[in-house]
Amino acid sequence: MKLFLATAIAALCLGSAWAEPTATGDLGLVIERATGSVLLIDQSERAALARIEGLGDLSHASLVYSPDERFAYVFGRDGGLTKVDIVTRTISKRVMQSGNAIGGAISDDGQLVAVSNYEPGGVRVFDADTLEMVADLPTGSKTIGLVDAPGRRFVFTLWDAGETWIADFSGPSPKVTKIKDIGTNPYDALITSNGRTYIAGLFGQDGLTALDLWDETPVPQHILPNYGRGKQEMPVYKMPHLEGWALADGEFVLPAVGHHEVLWVDAADLNETGRTQTHGQPVFAMARPDGRHVWVNFAHPLNDTIQVIDTQSKEIIHELKPGPAVLHMEFTPRGHQVWVSVRDLDKVIVYDTRTFEKIGEIDAASPSGIFFTARAHKTGL
Template sequence: MKWLYGAVLAAMLTGTVQAQSVVATGDLGLVVERASGSLLLVDQSDRASLARIEGLGDLSHASLVYSPDERFAYVFGRDGGLSKVDLVEKRIAKRVIQSGNAIGGAISDDGSLVAVSNYEPGGVRIFDAQTLEMVADIPTGSKTIGLVDAPGKRFVFTLWDAGETWIADLNSEEPKITRITGMGTNPYDALITGDGRLYITGLFGEDGLTALDLWQEDPEPIRVLPGYGRGEAELPVYKMPHLEGWARAGQEFVLPAVGHHEVLWVDGETLAETGRTSTHGQPVFAMARPDGRQVWVNFAHPLNDTIQVIDTVTKQVVHEFKPGPAVLHMEFTPRGNEVWVSVRDAGKVMIYDTRTFEKTGEIDAESPSGIFFTARAHRTGL
């Protein structure tokens, strides 16, 4: 190998080899700027923005996932746009309009396929992750929600109108579909646990949730907290909770209650209720710090200027503060030392130490909403 080293060194000295800049993606993230159809590329360690990537269409309810190598983000716009964004070159690599109204997506566990769930015309469409060529179209006759990736090159999603969950296996040329009925009235969102075992849907048409054990050969619906609001006056629902923001803290789930000022605690094994915590308002996200010791909660309009922090041992609120008007989303750094908070109407992303609760920085952003760090590339369901 000495001859190779010598040749490279000689070439560099003579100018025939040009040094190339190296971009490490593990410390990066994207902030959705919903009003301007743009993304802000940010650096976690420097607490700084690096670039603005424009031209992504309607991002009013946008989400995104990352390729396994963290280089590419796949952005799902409300206008049906599917955009592939290159974080290294800081540009849109490819963009297609695949439907009239989309509501999120997922990437397969091997990174080869990207799936998008649609309100209009409904159904799920699946694309080659490299080219964005469509490889499968799965019509459902219903708005589809709660689309997640599952181990084994599968996607799981739920039908709002029909109250069914479908499992699509993409290991052959044609998708193999398993349909599960009886999931409940108007399921509105869903999550999958990090081990890929439990898929849980929230219900809008009735109080309660429904779970599926995906390790079973023939999964059957499991009712969770049926009638949790029975005997209580339900409040107007100003914004539906986002179930991707449900927390699993230790052995328990922490779930936002629809139409109530509280979060619900559920045993992760038995799915039985273990407690409730009264909150400032109707929770939108209830997100666990990576170590599971805290849950950070934000709220629906008109109480959306506030964040509460719940200790998961005592199930009590231990801190409350007001970052500013319209707190839309939170994202923890991978080890949980900081949390980044989008404050839409202040035009800021604010950064806090999760131990001291002190603000450690802020970044200007245009109507920021979702914050997505590249560490999501290595987690099922994100």
């Protein structure tokens, strides 16, 4: 028996010595929207490591990471929820949870994954380990702006009803708080990194609506009443993504719906402080992690361009032309690089954020969203 145990221990040790360690902190995934696949990338090597296929319709897809950065939960447009293991580079689990989904979130403890649905509407919540459904929250409306909030909560907004719901999963059963008077047709929302302020953008009327989630019963605060779509007929080629709004040096930088400009809003009192005219209708306005610059991309037909805005002067200081259909940007965690998906070139292009020089590119099939694993440690991402 002793000989058997010694041999087994030796084999385990030898196996451990042979095992190739996998660190996930340098990795990320790129959505390949046309092929239902994700591309595993290494930011230091500026290289693609593997392609993982079989994720369904990724024409409007996003993902979140488990706290240990090993698993990605991919939300497909077809209602598919796919758990991807980036260490083994395989699909761990996959469920079809609705007919049409629009994104999702993971709870702050990493135990629950919530999915926001257009069809049949509502939010469904799943066990992060097994992907078994633990809660179904029907709303009778398309749901948008789903984010995680501290305290095992999810916050989301109803397009049809103009309400925001806060679902608290900290107890034995979910407790839902419904807040009315958010506004007409809220189309997306964001939450600040401290989990306090939730802002919904409105498509059907002027302005936006903010909630202070530190209040026991948050009261809607309507902001920017002189801005919006409600009083003007203007074509909107692509709705801005509000989770791509920037918070830089104490100000929000918000893409204007239908306008060729970004708005600057004081993060403390939520009053407008300025506007910057841009190349086109902004889609993402994303702050470099140090907050000094904001990078902006644009809707069709002006989507071949990125502009860089200095947050001190609020002026455009640089313009790049990566190629047709720039869909997304992602900064490395300390901001020395930005990775840019250029769908119609089938490329992800990497730029140095200080010199603006191109320093690498990766082949990808119709790339859209880029997600580094550092997102695992940030609220609302």
